[in-house]
Amino acid sequence: xxxxxxxxxxxxxxxxxxxxxxxxxxxxxxxxxxxxxxxxxxxxxxxxxxxxxxxxxxxxxxxxxxxxxxxxxxxxxxxxxxxxxxxxxxxxxxxxxxxxxxxxxxxxxxxxxxxxxxxxxxxxxxxxxxxxxxxxxxxxxxxxxxxxxxxxxxxxxxxxxxxxxxxxxxxxxxxxxxxxxxxxxxxxxxxxx
Amino acid sequence: xxxxxxxxxxxxxxxxxxxxxxxxxxxxxxxxxxxxxxxxxxxxxxxxxxxxxxxxxxxxxxxxxxxxxxxxxxxxxxxxxxxxxxxxxxxxxxxxxxxxxxxxxxxxxxxxxxxxxxxxxxxxxxxxxxxxxxxxxxxxxxxxxxxxxxxxxxxxxxxxxxxxxxxxxxxxxxxxxxxxxxxxxxxxxxxxxxxxxxxxxxxxxxxxxxxxxxxxxxxxxxxxxxxxxxxxxxxxxxxxxxxxxxxxxxxxxxxxxxxxxxxx
Numbered sequence: 001x002x003x004x005x006x007x008x009x010x011x012x013x014x015x016x017x018x019x020x021x022x023x024x025x026x027x028x029x030x031x032x033x034x035x036x037x038x039x040x041x042x043x044x045x046x047x048x049x050x051x052x053x054x055x056x057x058x059x060x061x062x063x064x065x066x067x068x069x070x071x072x073x074x075x076x077x078x079x080x081x082x083x084x085x086x087x088x089x090x091x092x093x094x095x096x097x098x099x100x101x102x103x104x105x106x107x108x109x110x111x112x113x114x115x116x117x118x119x120x121x122x123x124x125x126x127x128x129x130x131x132x133x134x135x136x137x138x139x140x141x142x143x144x145x146x147x148x149x150x151x152x153x154x155x156x157x158x159x160x161x162x163x164x165x166x167x168x169x170x171x172x173x174x175x176x177x178x179x180x181x182x183x184x185x186x187x188x189x190x191x192x193x
Numbered sequence: 194x195x196x197x198x199x200x201x202x203x204x205x206x207x208x209x210x211x212x213x214x215x216x217x218x219x220x221x222x223x224x225x226x227x228x229x230x231x232x233x234x235x236x237x238x239x240x241x242x243x244x245x246x247x248x249x250x251x252x253x254x255x256x257x258x259x260x261x262x263x264x265x266x267x268x269x270x271x272x273x274x275x276x277x278x279x280x281x282x283x284x285x286x287x288x289x290x291x292x293x294x295x296x297x298x299x300x301x302x303x304x305x306x307x308x309x310x311x312x313x314x315x316x317x318x319x320x321x322x323x324x325x326x327x328x329x330x331x332x333x334x335x336x337x338x339x340x341x342x343x344x345x346x347x348x349x350x351x352x353x354x355x356x357x358x359x360x361x362x363x364x365x366x367x368x369x370x371x372x373x374x375x376x377x378x379x380x381x382x383x384x385x386x387x388x389x390x391x392x393x394x395x396x397x398x399x400x401x402x403x404x405x406x407x408x409x410x411x412x413x414x415x416x417x418x419x420x421x422x423x424x425x426x427x428x429x430x431x432x433x434x435x436x437x438x439x440x441x442x443x444x445x446x447x448x449x450x451x452x453x454x455x456x457x
Binding site: 060109110113122129130151189 | 197198199200202203205206209210213214217218381382432433434435445447453455
């Protein structure tokens with residue numbers, strides 16, 4: 001709310017700002033996040049290693065399971081959002097649905113962070129196959145889109161379709177990431193710990 | 194308060210990311226971006242690095258003397274400025290380089306050009322493949338110790354080699370023929386690929402070596418569990434999709450990559 005791009009001159013308060021203008025700064029920040037991740041992943045020399053979690057056979061399986069957890073929680077996100085918006089026939093939103101939505105989202109996001117760091121630090125932004133290129137692009141875009149979602153959540157006076165749209169983009173990106181990594185991993189190497 | 198929670202979520206995620214990143218950096222052996230590639234990429238910048246390095250040289254000497262093995266192996270990698278390599282090694286790698294795990298894939302033609310060899314080094318584990326594109330081929334496994342590889346495979350195949358400054362030099366014996374080689378580090382999509390499948394109860398196994406100029410050689414065993422499997426030329430591997438088509442069988446190849454540990 002406080003930051004206005006290029007508006008250093010004292011202007012009347014942001015009351016005149018339309019719904020669209022409120023999206024500009026969050027979208028710019030989100031784009032910056034996505035670009036930063038991508039550029040880091042491209043420039044940083046991949047080390048091939050990072051911390052591993054005991055009990056799993058390889059970093060690939062750890063990441064696949066974390067990503068699968070996040071993807072399942074993402075399904076909870078869509079379901080709880082549909083209930084909150086009253087889009088599920090014959091279901092009235094229970095009082096705890098908001099908390100379910102918030103906490104499943106928070107946990108899903110936190111599950112993705114170690115995976116992303118491992119990707120960026122150990123493997124980098126790669127493009128040697130279509131799957132890998134798409135995964136790299138979607139991975140960077142996901143964190144940008146999630147940032148946008150978080151930044152516009154508290155804003156008042158947005159058009160009603162904005163949050164569902166951004167949420168859907170975040171969800172679609174996460175599922176695309178999962179399909180190009182964990183699904184590929186499990187179908188290539190088998191479902192293993 | 195309520196308006197801030199999404200921001201707190203973001204910041205918590207960012208903090209977690211920083212923690213994981215720092216933990217990853219700490220768990221990375223100090224010289225890991227593998228000395229040869231690091232040295233190779235940093236050598237153009239060496240004039241700039243030389244000045245501070247020379248001033249800090251006295252302080253760094255104990256470290257470099259404690260790791261005498263590193264100097265001979267590193268020195269050839271930056272011939273343009275031999276003065277910088279010991280101090281650079283001491284600054285970036287106080288631990289002996291020879292002991293730290295190397296992660297890389299080497300590939301190239303064997304001497305005489307009768308085939309190719311690819312060796313994926315991932316820490317102490319090594320997987321290698323030698324192939325002439327048809328009948329002569331062997332998979333080998335072994336260990337790396339101090340830059341020296343010893344590997345064996347089926348039918349008395351064996352490989353011994355050592356690596357220094359981005360080159361792997363040695364000999365491989367397969368099908369009774371001794372091939373010598375000296376091959377460089379390669380980066381994806383060049384490298385080693387393997388595919389296995391079970392067809393009518395028999396294990397089929399294919400391997401490909403893709404060289405930096407795009408050429409590839411590969412062999413295909415249609416019953417690799419037999420004591421002396423017969424090999425034929427493998428179908429062309431589509432490196433983009435990682436698949437190859439052998440008749441009505443679609444082979445899905447996995448990169449055997451020393452850098453990432455894929456395929457080990």
